[in-house]
Amino acid sequence: MTKVSSWTAGAAAPIDAARTSSDRRHINRLGLLVALGGITMLFAAFTSAYIVRSGGGDWAVLELPPVLWMSTALILASSLTLELARRAFQRGSLPSFRSWSAATAALGTGFLAGQYAAWLSLNEAGIYLQSHPKSSFFFVLTGVHAVHLLAGVLALLALFGLAAAGKLVPGRSDAPTLTAIYWHFVGGLWIYLLAVLSLLG
Amino acid sequence: MEHEKQGFVSKYIFSFDHKMIGKQYFTLAMSMGFIGGILAVLIRLQLGFPSQPWPFLENLFPVGMASGIMTPEFYVSLFTMHGTIMVFFLLSLLPVSGFGNFLIPLQIGARDMAFPFLNMLSFWTVVPGAIIIIISFFVEGGAAASGWTAYPPLSAIRSAIPGSDLGQTLWLVGMIFFVASFTMGGLNFVVTILNLRTKGLRMMRMPLTTWAQFVVGILGLLSFPALAAGALLLTFDRSLGTSFFLPAGIFIGDTLMPHEGGTPLLWQHLFWFLGHPEVYIIMLPAMGFTSDILATFCRRPIFGYRSMVYAIWAIGTLSFLVWGHHMFVSGMSPFLGSLFVVTTLAIAIPSAVKAFNWLFTIARARIQFTSASLFGLGVVSLFVTGGLTGIFLGTNAVDIQLHDTYFVVGHFHFIMAGAGLFGAFGAVYYWYPKMFGRMLSERLGKIHFWITFVAYYAVFFPMHYLGVSGMMRRIYDPNVYEFLQPLQPVNLFITISAFVLFAGQLIFIYNYFVSMRRGVPATANPWNSAGLEWSAPAHPGHGNWEGEIPPAHRWPYDYSEPGKKRDFTPQWEA
Numbered sequence: 001m002t003k004v005s006s007w008t009a010g011a012a013a014p015i016d017a018a019r020t021s022s023d024r025r026h027i028n029r030l031g032l033l034v035a036l037g038g039i040t041m042l043f044a045a046f047t048s049a050y051i052v053r054s055g056g057g058d059w060a061v062l063e064l065p066p067v068l069w070m071s072t073a074l075i076l077a078s079s080l081t082l083e084l085a086r087r088a089f090q091r092g093s094l095p096s097f098r099s100w101s102a103a104t105a106a107l108g109t110g111f112l113a114g115q116y117a118a119w120l121s122l123n124e125a126g127i128y129l130q131s132h133p134k135s136s137f138f139f140v141l142t143g144v145h146a147v148h149l150l151a152g153v154l155a156l157l158a159l160f161g162l163a164a165a166g167k168l169v170p171g172r173s174d175a176p177t178l179t180a181i182y183w184h185f186v187g188g189l190w191i192y193l194l195a196v197l198s199l200l201g
Numbered sequence: 202m203e204h205e206k207q208g209f210v211s212k213y214i215f216s217f218d219h220k221m222i223g224k225q226y227f228t229l230a231m232s233m234g235f236i237g238g239i240l241a242v243l244i245r246l247q248l249g250f251p252s253q254p255w256p257f258l259e260n261l262f263p264v265g266m267a268s269g270i271m272t273p274e275f276y277v278s279l280f281t282m283h284g285t286i287m288v289f290f291l292l293s294l295l296p297v298s299g300f301g302n303f304l305i306p307l308q309i310g311a312r313d314m315a316f317p318f319l320n321m322l323s324f325w326t327v328v329p330g331a332i333i334i335i336i337s338f339f340v341e342g343g344a345a346a347s348g349w350t351a352y353p354p355l356s357a358i359r360s361a362i363p364g365s366d367l368g369q370t371l372w373l374v375g376m377i378f379f380v381a382s383f384t385m386g387g388l389n390f391v392v393t394i395l396n397l398r399t400k401g402l403r404m405m406r407m408p409l410t411t412w413a414q415f416v417v418g419i420l421g422l423l424s425f426p427a428l429a430a431g432a433l434l435l436t437f438d439r440s441l442g443t444s445f446f447l448p449a450g451i452f453i454g455d456t457l458m459p460h461e462g463g464t465p466l467l468w469q470h471l472f473w474f475l476g477h478p479e480v481y482i483i484m485l486p487a488m489g490f491t492s493d494i495l496a497t498f499c500r501r502p503i504f505g506y507r508s509m510v511y512a513i514w515a516i517g518t519l520s521f522l523v524w525g526h527h528m529f530v531s532g533m534s535p536f537l538g539s540l541f542v543v544t545t546l547a548i549a550i551p552s553a554v555k556a557f558n559w560l561f562t563i564a565r566a567r568i569q570f571t572s573a574s575l576f577g578l579g580v581v582s583l584f585v586t587g588g589l590t591g592i593f594l595g596t597n598a599v600d601i602q603l604h605d606t607y608f609v610v611g612h613f614h615f616i617m618a619g620a621g622l623f624g625a626f627g628a629v630y631y632w633y634p635k636m637f638g639r640m641l642s643e644r645l646g647k648i649h650f651w652i653t654f655v656a657y658y659a660v661f662f663p664m665h666y667l668g669v670s671g672m673m674r675r676i677y678d679p680n681v682y683e684f685l686q687p688l689q690p691v692n693l694f695i696t697i698s699a700f701v702l703f704a705g706q707l708i709f710i711y712n713y714f715v716s717m718r719r720g721v722p723a724t725a726n727p728w729n730s731a732g733l734e735w736s737a738p739a740h741p742g743h744g745n746w747e748g749e750i751p752p753a754h755r756w757p758y759d760y761s762e763p764g765k766k767r768d769f770t771p772q773w774e775a
Contacts, residue, residue, distance in 0.1 A: 058462030130442035
């Protein structure tokens with residue numbers, strides 16, 4: 001990606017508009033931050049809808065399933081392991097990077113399982129998506145968040161693929177950092193949603 | 202030439218080149234605009250000749266035009282889809298996705314966008330959206346029929362009207378594709394402009410077109426997610442029995458709906474939080490084009506460049522604070538309404554800054570009347586007309602009288618649709634030489650301008666009178682009310698003018714496609730423009746400049762400097 005292409009050199013290959021690899025790194029990180037801004041607005045819209053709707057007469061209190069605390073612990077731990085993975089990568093220790101990121105993917109999957117368990121426990125208590133507005137928001141918010149976390153798990157799997165193909169070069173590749181930024185964001189998003197669901201209405 | 206070796210698929214279909222992607226958007230947007238225009242003609246057909254049979258139309262729409270007479274359900278679908286297609290698939294895609302992709306790298310001196318693959322992906326995400334929207338006309342029940350704003354309960358209860366069923370579902374799916382594509386595009390705009398400017402091109406040396414696209418990228422990224430959230434909640438209400446937007450006590454026929462507690466107002470808040478910035482997503486690029494075009498053809502530096510940039514930012518920022526002015530009569534708190542009046546009228550200030558700066562740029566200039574500059578002047582005219590009626594509607598006391606009448610239809614067809622469209626036309630006439638290496642026919646261009654300009658005023662100006670006289674927006678047959686019957690001649694006049702307006706656009710389409718092959722070959726800088734994009738070859742290849750990217754030594758508006766042989770100094774010359 002570092003090659004500075006001129007328009008005569010292999011027009012079929014995509015032209016990388018960045019001049020140097022540090023430009024490319026900066027561009028990718030900025031792109032990610034801008035995308036996170038969009039995701040933030042998505043959840044800001046859900047939050048404002050939540051607040052407006054919670055003023056309605058049929059708003060009911062929802063006891064949050066205790067399993068959520070377990071999934072919260074898992075996602076906090078996963079941010080820690082991914083940070084360890086990222087630092088291992090920066091040190092150039094690929095085996096350590098691989099094991100820590102495998103741990104992260106496992107913890108992330110555990111989080112998703114925990115969220116699913118929370119859904120099931122609500123269903124067992126007779127609470128479904130359409131039961132009342134708070135339950136509707138609970139399923140929508142946790143569901144949309146889970147989709148974003150799933151994207152993070154897929155990104156981790158893609159990192160494995162890149163590492164296995166020898167395409168992750170410490171000092172050159174920025175993909176682990178990008179994945180970590182996204183992962184921490186989605187983790188923080190969950191803490192935020194938990195606060196909204198337990199403190200507001 | 203190396204370029205010729207590219208396969209057809211990688212060059213014309215899954216291209217990574219920002220210019221080809223821009224042109225793909227042009228083709229898509231113009232096709233959609235053509236369809237949207239046909240829908241408008243059908244709408245006017247009904248209003249000009251209420252319930253008159255047109256047997257030949259039965260072949261195309263066997264249900265909607267059974268025995269040639271338009272059904273009310275079909276009419277409702279027509280204006281819904283006309284609005285949807287025009288707002289999103291023409292007026293957003295052409296100036297923003299089309300010209301944004303085509304122009305940003307050329308104007309800032311970059312070889313391509315920051316994320317070429319994402320760019321390609323963004324185009325191929327909007328294509329299925331467009332196809333789904335078109336297909337929805339031919340499904341059971343017809344296309345969506347709840348207006349382009351998709352207000353519940355009409356949009357939320359599947360059995361409300363025929364279009365509320367599958368048609369509305371397809372509308373939502375199509376819009377989700379559109380939102381996904383448009384946010385990817387906005388991300389690309391912002392990152393590209395921040396990172397890939399050539400040497401010497403400080404932000405305050407950028408052309409106003411690029412400034413507009415930059416703010417538009419931010420607006421899209423911040424506002425479209427709200428529509429995505431609303432669309433998701435609406436889908437749940439439609440299909441999974443939730444009650445986000447649906448209150449208790451709705452009867453469809455004799456059936457009581459199971460919903461309770463929801464509020465349709467919530468959808469309106471979410472929709473207009475997108476919907477109002479969307480108006481400026483359409484309008485800001487047109488303002489940018491107009492600034493670039495007027496400066497070039499007046500041979501004048503744009504007046505008040507700095508204030509133009511600040512005005513773009515002010516309009517962009519305020520656009521997030523005014524959505525409630527669409528809801529003065531929706532049952533929103535009147536106190537909140539007064540706040541929205543203040544923010545809305547505040548937009549008049551930066552808008553007036555722009556209008557006066559254009560006027561000062563034009564004043565006493567020896568304008569070269571090309572097709573592009575005519576359309577640029579058209580933008581100023583339409584913008585002022587539409588802006589003034591906006592002050593009426595932005596004031597809640599007046600809006601209560603005028604809301605949902607043809608006054609509103611006239612207003613937004615001037616300010617958003619008209620000024621946006623004229624800006625896009627001007628931009629096509631101006632940048633066509635860089636797009637295809639050939640010139641458009643100026644003669645046809647001027648004919649196109651005059652027909653469009655006169656017919657545009659003939660169609661939309663009388664609508665203000667219809668509105669003040671009480672003719673409701675979206676009405677299928679105004680003659681059911683006795684007090685509206687005397688207005689029928691005005692409606693007939695508008696309808697005939699609308700046919701002329703539509704026919705005038707055929708000239709443009711002919712000019713656009715025929716000039717690609719037969720137009721006079723263009724030089725690299727046919728208008729003697731000072732902007733950086735004109736330093737690229739007449740028909741730039743992938744990568745835009747053959748050698749080094751030229752640096753920017755100055756701003757792009759150095760026209761008619763006294764004491765110089767030429768009346769302009771290009772941005773790329775020291």
